[in-house]
Amino acid sequence: MERQDVIRAVAARAGDALIVANLGSNAYDLHTHGHRPGNLYMRGAMGLTGSVGLGLAMARPDRRVIVLDGDGSLLMNLGQLATAAAEAPANLVHIVLVNGLWQETGGQRIATAGRADLAAIARGAGIAEVAEAADLDALSRVLDRALAAPGPWLVAVRIQERGASQAPNTDPMANRDEFMRAAEGFVAVAPQYERA
């Protein structure tokens, strides 16, 4: 299974869910294969995609929130799993694409290429619903459950890389504004953080 298969499968089922996509390829491919106002494309803040999704899920318990994370990014901030388990928002579906690499920075091998098991780590953190998928049929079944049944969910999806994703030419501020409107009810960012 390749990244784009996962992105397409999620986009096809997302409905009115809010989606937060990890910096790099997940964001690029979600924009290419499923752009909509309810998508937030992370541009930096490696490791925080899941934390942003957790905050959103807590702020908007009436909306399903999908996180499209990278394994390197999740490894950088494992504490978020314990926090998600403790806060336990039922509407959070945290999907991590496991390629065993830092694809975005040139394919450096990381711990998930070896012994580290993110699903086991999530179980140990106390996440209520943990699932794994390594092919499209399994992914479809897991997504159908995770998008309907209460979580929080952590879904670890094993992917094979087939090469670099194309970076779309998008404006992060416009994406932020559009996303905040889609996630209506959010407080606007303080003016001092606006770009001059």
Ligand SMILES: Cc1ncc(C[n+]2csc(CCOP(=O)(O)OP(=O)(O)O)c2C)c(N)n1
């Ligand atoms: C704190 C921090 N360290 C390093 C980087 C550089 N960096 C950007 S993307 C990336 C790799 C992301 O890996 P992963 O989450 O596994 O996603 P993939 O690129 O494999 O889809 C790195 C190391 C960064 N942006 N921020």
